[in-house]
Amino acid sequence: MAELIFRTGTMDAGKSTLALQTNHNHAARGRVGRLFTSHDRAGAAVVSSRLGLTALAQEVEPDFDFWRYTVDALTQGARIDYFICDEAQFYTAEQVDQLAKVVDELQIDVFCFGILTDFRTRLFPGSARLVELADRTEVLQVEALCWCGKRATHNARTEDGVMVTEGEVIVVGDVDTDPEAAVHAADDVDVAYEVLCRQHHRRGMTAARARAVSLSPEPLPFP
Ligand SMILES: Nc1ncnc2c1ncn2[C@@H]1O[C@H](COP(=O)(O)OP(=O)(O)O)[C@@H](O)[C@H]1O
Numbered sequence: 001m002a003e004l005i006f007r008t009g010t011m012d013a014g015k016s017t018l019a020l021q022t023n024h025n026h027a028a029r030g031r032v033g034r035l036f037t038s039h040d041r042a043g044a045a046v047v048s049s050r051l052g053l054t055a056l057a058q059e060v061e062p063d064f065d066f067w068r069y070t071v072d073a074l075t076q077g078a079r080i081d082y083f084i085c086d087e088a089q090f091y092t093a094e095q096v097d098q099l100a101k102v103v104d105e106l107q108i109d110v111f112c113f114g115i116l117t118d119f120r121t122r123l124f125p126g127s128a129r130l131v132e133l134a135d136r137t138e139v140l141q142v143e144a145l146c147w148c149g150k151r152a153t154h155n156a157r158t159e160d161g162v163m164v165t166e167g168e169v170i171v172v173g174d175v176d177t178d179p180e181a182a183v184h185a186a187d188d189v190d191v192a193y194e195v196l197c198r199q200h201h202r203r204g205m206t207a208a209r210a211r212a213v214s215l216s217p218e219p220l221p222f223p
């Protein structure tokens, strides 16, 4: 039986790496797959991992129809055994419904990868629908860590180094703390992300702020 699987974790947990590994392992056994992504940091139509792997993919625009795409491909004689869907948090709820239909009606395995919640700690619509529909939701085993050493569970956004809780939901960016790597948003604000434990996300306590207020002169190594 084909399955809809959702593999989730914070930013920098290794989801895109696992997506590319999953594709490699299935392709190595002769299975035929297709890759999809949305708003990858490396640009449109590419799945990229911080470990350096990349692969071309189909960019999922808001009006992209997975069901129509699949039926058209099969009708033209293509073979499809599985889909790899990265950055699935950005897919619409309708697109996740289409993926579930592809699994059930066409017996194609669908492996989705994405973050669960946005910088405000709210579920992304695509991720919420995946949790509702997936046969299995799995949290990645590799733990991204908060500056305090606890498991990071939340994604914080910073603008010019200050944590924010309001703004556009989708702003492509990285967890790199190097100011040179920060994304310059339209209004020339430096946008970056940092993964935090819940307590420090609630308190707005990023690593930089913790250093500034000297709560922890040496955040790492942690006890
Ligand atoms: N220089 C490095 N050496 C070893 N592992 C690294 C290095 N840089 C990144 N990683 C690993 O890559 C992970 C991020 O992988 P990636 O697939 O890009 O994450 P995600 O898609 O979840 O944001 C990090 O959690 C870390 O484990």
Ligand SMILES: Cc1cn([C@H]2C[C@H](O)[C@@H](COP(=O)(O)O)O2)c(=O)[nH]c1=O
Binding pocket: 010, 011, 012, 015, 016, 039, 040, 041, 114, 115, 117, 118, 119, 120, 155, 156, 157, 169, 170, 171, 172, 173, 174, 193
């Ligand atoms: C929390 C949050 C993240 N994003 C963006 C930032 C990145 O471009 C991606 C996540 O990619 P990763 O491979 O998991 O690191 O999502 C966003 O647009 N809005 C948010 O709230």
